[in-house]
Amino acid sequence: MPDTLPELVDSHCHLDFPDFEGERAEIVARAVAAGVRRMVTICTRLRNADAVRAIAEAHAPVFWAAGTHPMSAAEEPLATVEALEALARHPKFVGIGETGLDYHYTAESKAVQQESLRIHIEAARRTGLPLIIHARDADDDMARILTEEHRAGAYPCVMHCFSSGAALAEAALGLGFYLSMSGIAAFPKSRELRAIFAAAPLERILVETDSPYLAPPPHRGRRNExxxxxxxxxxxxxxxxVSEAEFAAATTANFDRLFGKAKAWAEAA
Incomplete structure (x- = not known):
């Protein structure tokens, strides 16, 4: 591997999804070869936690997080703070979520989504691990709940795959949170989203794939990894x-600051 290859972190992917079945070792190897030295695979239904944990245990560059995705909140048993705290004891478990609000397809479950979100926030508060937020078509409620809860007790947070409006970006940044840039930001028509990112401090930016979804050009429309x-x-x-090397260094440093448990594990390994 060239020494000059910038080190990157994929702060959000879904390696347990069937899209990657039978290929995970090769996918992790390709990531490392491309300079992606660490990645966080996200469990979206707590009943799948054992399978996601096993992926992190099998691959040194892979860490994991778990929560109940808002689109599944009405279908899954409501998470408990105690269950999330128990998962957080695993040495490679580094985040709470993804959780959040999604009113695009599942607005009818907004009440249980909000209840689930507040449970995950409390787990992030108690564990000190970053909350991983999914937000879609719910900007006002998202900003309100995140702000209310932060006033009740601070917690770290990343707005994963950020593609919401400028007001939610400003609210999140005002709370000390991070914005994560996915392949959506690379789409040609995403000029307004790129402007929102450009207005944010570079020290609050992460990068992710959300794979297998949202492949950036030149792979758009195909499986992401x-x-x-x-x-x-x-x-x-x-x-x-900035240069690609500077952006990579900044976003990796940001990841280390937010996901301090992953940094500590990597340094001790």
Whole structure:
């Protein structure tokens, strides 16, 4: 591997999804070869936690997080703070979620989504691990709940795959949270989203794939994978007017600051 290859982190992917069945070792290897030295695979239904944990245990560069995705909140048993705290005892468990609000397809379950979100926030508060937020078509409620809960007790947080409006970005940044840039930011028509990122401090930006979804150009429309973090990072460097190496270094440092447990594990390994 070239020494000059910038080190990147894919802060959000879904390696347990069937899209990757039978290929996970090769996918992790391709990511590492592309400079993605660490990745966080996200469990979206707590009943799948054992399978997601096993992936992190099997691959040194992979860490994991778990929560109940808002689109599944009405179908799954309500999470408990105690259950999330128990998962957090695993040495490679580094985040709470993804959780959040999604009113695009599942607005009818908004009440249980909000209840689930507040449970996950309390787990993040108690464990000190970052909350991983999914937000879609719910900007006002999201900003309100995150702010109310932060006033009740601070907690760290990343707005994963950020594609919401400027007001929610400002609210999140005002609370000390991070915004994560996915392949959506690299789509040609995402000019307004890139402007929102450009207005944010670089020290609050992460990069992710959300694979197998949202592949950036030149892979758009096909299965995404952690190796493609590099394509989104290239666009991110352009957005912030820095070199690819500088963007990679900044977002990796940001990940280490927010996901301190992952940094500590990697340093001790």
């Amino acid at each position: 952690p190796a493609y973090t590099a394509h989104t990072a290239r666009v991110g460097a352009e957005v912030f007017g």
